[in-house]
Amino acid sequence: MKQRSAAQFSSTSAASPTIPTALRNDPAQTNPDRWVDEHGDCLFRYALVRVRRREVAEDLVQETLLAAIRSREKFAGRSSERSWLTGILKHKISDHFRKLGRETSFTDLESLADEFSEKFVPEGYWVHVKGPKEWKPESDEVVYRAEFWQTMRHCLDKLPERIANVFMLREMDEVESKEICSMLSISESNLWVMLHRARMALRECLEINWFNREK
Amino acid sequence: MIASNVEDSNPRPPDDTSAIRPNGWFRKMLVWIISRATPKCRDVVRILSQQMDHELPVMMRLKLRLHFLACCWCERYMKQLQYMRETARCFPEHAEEASGPALSPEARSRLKHVLSNQ
Numbered sequence: 493m494k495q496r497s498a499a500q501f502s503s504t505s506a507a508s509p510t511i512p513t514a515l516r517n518d519p520a521q522t523n524p525d526r527w528v529d530e531h532g533d534c535l536f537r538y539a540l541v542r543v544r545r546r547e548v549a550e551d552l553v554q555e556t557l558l559a560a561i562r563s564r565e566k567f568a569g570r571s572s573e574r575s576w577l578t579g580i581l582k583h584k585i586s587d588h589f590r591k592l593g594r595e596t597s598f599t600d601l602e603s604l605a606d607e608f609s610e611k612f613v614p615e616g617y618w619v620h621v622k623g624p625k626e627w628k629p630e631s632d633e634v635v636y637r638a639e640f641w642q643t644m645r646h647c648l649d650k651l652p653e654r655i656a657n658v659f660m661l662r663e664m665d666e667v668e669s670k671e672i673c674s675m676l677s678i679s680e681s682n683l684w685v686m687l688h689r690a691r692m693a694l695r696e697c698l699e700i701n702w703f704n705r706e707k
Numbered sequence: 708m709i710a711s712n713v714e715d716s717n718p719r720p721p722d723d724t725s726a727i728r729p730n731g732w733f734r735k736m737l738v739w740i741i742s743r744a745t746p747k748c749r750d751v752v753r754i755l756s757q758q759m760d761h762e763l764p765v766m767m768r769l770k771l772r773l774h775f776l777a778c779c780w781c782e783r784y785m786k787q788l789q790y791m792r793e794t795a796r797c798f799p800e801h802a803e804e805a806s807g808p809a810l811s812p813e814a815r816s817r818l819k820h821v822l823s824n825q
Contacts, residue, residue, distance in 0.1 A: 524822035528815060536810045538802035550814045554821060561825050578799040616747025623780035624787060641805035644798060662760070663795040669760040688756040695787055 527557055531577050538578065541645055542585050542660055544653060552588060556581040582665040586675065589661065593676040608692055624695070627703040640702060647697035651690055658683060659690035725779040738777045745774035751781045759788055 535556060539549035559580050560567075567576050611622045648656050658676070661667045667675070673683055729735040746754060751774055754767065763771075775782040798805070810818070 524825070525819050528810075528818050528822070532815060532818065533809045534800070534803035536814075537805060537807050538799045540807060541802065541805070546808070550810070550818075553810070554818055557818065557822055558825065561822065574800055578802075582799065612747075612749045616749040617742070618748045618778075618780045620780070624783040626783065627787060627790070638804035638806070640794075641798065641801045644794070645802075645805040645807060660795075663792055664798055666796065684753075684757050684760065687760065688753050691756050691759075691788055691791065692752065694791060695784070698791070699787075 524557060524561055527560065527573075527577065531574055534574065535577060535581050537645075539581060539585065541648060542657070542664075543588065544649075548588070552581065552584050555584050559584070586661070586665055586667055589657065590675045608696070625699055625704055627699065643698065643702045647694055647701065650697060651693055655686050655690045655693075658686045659694065662687060725775075725777050725782075727777045729777075741773055741777045745770045748778060748781055751778075752784055755781070755785045755788060758785075759792065 532553065535553045536549055539552040540546065543549055543552065556577060560577055567573075571579075611619055613619055648660070651659070658672060661672050661675075662669060669680065669683055673680055727734055727737050727741070729738040745751070751771065754763065754771070757763070
């Protein structure tokens with residue numbers, strides 16, 4: 493798997509410089525085939541993390557690219573092609589969950605066993621050795637490398653699906669909390685509980701598997 | 708943050724950065740007062756998560772500041788929540804690097820086929 497992704501990096505980075513920027517932003521050159529080759533895996537992997545089902549993720553990528561074709565005249569190259577396409581995908585994901593929210597009730601609160609009660613003494617203060625550790629700040633370049641994103645994906649996959657979903661709607665798709673509540677028909681306090689659990693669990697997972705890992 | 712009665716079972720870490728550490732009777736008393744005047748850490752982390760989604764009342768923000776004076780863990784927790792927000796925003800554009808299953812060759816050619824018919 494590692495070798496394969498390394499090969500993909502080198503193929504995209506080798507292919508990119510051959511197309512001059514001016515041509516890339518020319519509608520005649522925004523060839524949808526190239527979108528599939530250059531951004532297909534990125535869009536698909538993000539969609540898969542979000543919906544956890546291959547067929548649904550593939551459908552979302554297709555809807556995204558179709559919408560991109562329809563609106564490509566509007567894409568003026570202000571942002572990178574990648575962030576333009578992921579922006580469209582984020583909207584498609586919100587639409588997906590909005591439809592889903594209407595069809596299924598969202599009332600059962602999937603719990604994360606407990607709210608990390610072992611981290612606090614009965615009086616409510618941190619058990620110090622289990623409190624948040626200092627995250628050694630690594631330079632941005634080091635943090636934003638593939639291993640970090642792999643760790644994040646692994647941690648997100650471990651969260652219960654609904655809790656992960658509200659967290660990603662809020663922090664990745666950047667949907668306002670009121671909007672999420674109406675999308676999923678849940679109360680604001682319900683949303684806060686879920687977000688709190690997601691943040692607590694994700695923080696813990698990143699700390700163990702990235703910031704305090706054995707290097 | 709600690710109440711002095713739980714201090715012994717939970718020693719402060721060597722990298723404690725609290726402004727007020729409970730060494731000496733006066734500081735111990737300050738920490739005790741702060742621990743009585745502000746929410747418990749268990750509640751602070753819940754409130755900090757809420758703060759990411761809506762603005763807190765001024766009094767609560769003051770209480771948090773006071774709490775941080777004696778509790779490096781909760782302050783750290785807050786910074787880490789903010790850090791997670793900043794990095795999570797960048798995840799979608801880096802999803803390719805996060806590995807995991809890729810588009811299957813069939814899905815890839817199906818996509819190209821659908822797109823070419825547009």
